[in-house]
Amino acid sequence: MTDSSVTPISWNHHELVLLDQRILPAQESYVTCRDAGEVADAIRAMVVRGAPAIGISAAYGVVLAARKQQGEDPKVLEADFKVLAESRPTAVNLFWALDRMKRCLLELGQVDAEALEREAVAIHEEDLQANLHMGELGADLIEKSGRGNVLTHCNTGSLATGGYGTALGVIRSAYKRGLVEKVFADETRPWLQGARLTAWELCQDDIPVHLIADSAAAHVMKTCGATWVIVGADRITANGDVANKIGTYSLAVLARQHGVKFMVAAPSSTIDFSLTSGDLIPIEERDEDELKSLQGINIAPTGARAFNPVFDVTPAHLIDAIVTERGVVLSPDLDSMAALK
Template identity: 60%
Template sequence: MTTMPSHDSIRAVLWRGDRLRLLDQRRLPFVEDYIDCTTPAEVAQAIRDLVVRGAPAIGIAAAWGVVLAARRGSDALAEALPMLRAARPTAVNLMWALDRMQRAIAAGADALALEGEAQAIQDEDLAANRHMGELGAALLGDGVGVLTHCNTGSLATAGFGTALGVVRAGVSAGHITQVFAGETRPWLQGARLTMWELVRDGIPATLISDSAAAHLMASGKVQWVIVGADRIAANGDTANKIGTYQLAIVARHHGAKVMVVAPWSTVDLETPTGADIEIELRDPAELLSHAGQRTVVDGAVAWNPVFDVTPASLIDAIVTERGVVTSPATSGMRGLA
């Protein structure tokens, strides 16, 4: 399968030898601005503030944060690891990348060797995304319409993307005829980020409001819902951006299929089911305001979970770089370990 170069032009996490340069995703699509992080504390803050977001990209950024700490000495390294680990709780890639860096430290790696390890994590993610794109696209069939949620592209990874990588590969192979993107409230990652990626890479796409998804699927225009993941439990239950669960329910009702695309680092075999996944709650102000301006009456309160869990029973395929699990269950997930 050939992927057109024009469908893979974005890199959001860039190592510059003495600093980590991050494309500030809070300012997209209208301002393409980069933030340079020279300390692990700045990397942790960038993760918390959603300068960098997406489970694989968070893990990659944290690995580079460890490199920055190692250059400052063992005391800085000891302080940085728990600080980076606490930056966000749900995406297991963050913990996975830090555990990998910690193993390298335990084996005696110096700052230069840790730089090589972080670069390997980033390079391996890009290769995994390209392979997952091929595996996922092969499941689609021909002439299909797809709906994606949140942002799972180059902005959320080392490049190419997970779910959006399948979309890129599927479009390049001629399998996909229509791409729909949900806006993804409250941060509008679908509207601001996914549409920016697709337009930039020349992939025609249509934006819908989150609440239009059921109406769209009832029209028969969507055969696949393709999403990423922030953590996949041992039984295949999947935590992803809030709103994914309801998309899976609607897809099952209307006969559409659900594909979850994520690197193996997102699979957490130590978490038995989705009920054991910690769901991050963010500031209610994200719902009560928009672009810094309050939009809801004073005195109103809000509940702002940023992930939900889709049961494995509603997922038709989980695609990782190690292979595909259909009708996921514990036995199938462990079979790829």
């Protein structure tokens, strides 16, 4: 039971079926992956996106590769691990999931597709349970500050995870308790994950949502009773700095200016304790045309260049709470984050 009507990742033992998030909400279409290369292509092309969902998909990609190499030496899967690892650079969940699958493979001593499948399914199921728990922990924080409106960025729901969602899971849990009146969802340029995906998910679950332009966030905080900004994360460093969808840093600065609390909800697999600060996080830059066009229509002059980083880093001192399935860190820093180890 996910408490959400959305199922973006389906596994049927021999194929990985992904809801194509590039064309939502206009069309619900699915992409079927039958080998690791096709999974990597789906991740790179944004068929599937969201840090936890990327990690889960990559784990199933390893299983698909293993089915063709049953009983062989683990080294035969090295190329498949490499192609999956190179699909997206910023989301640490991808590397966490691949490392977990690799440890399982090495412990087996040979390619055992059935055992690797059990590990991938466990990663998927554990993510869902983590999201459900995070939802309750985040709702507890909202309850302390009282009923109000929340603002969220990008998409952090069932589409981005193994089910229910991280930041959107918190919003779902809080709404069920009567703590959230309505949700303001940033459109999230250039891929419009807020407009196309978050608003769609909330409409599916009958949660009141108001879509806003990214640049309207300050006005909403000032005039519309927003009490929390709630976002997800693609990587969290040891000191509590957070890499998330481009525009998140701006929201944190605006929230601090307006006295609005700022919450990050993410599974512990998103924490990269090997990095001491957000300055060390690799920031993915994507093609200029993603920014210069919209659904295939040019919206900028041909001669204009575009700078298209798709993540930014929010420093820990702007974050009121990081919510994980292991617990809540208030005012994160090196010491408080270390407790999550």
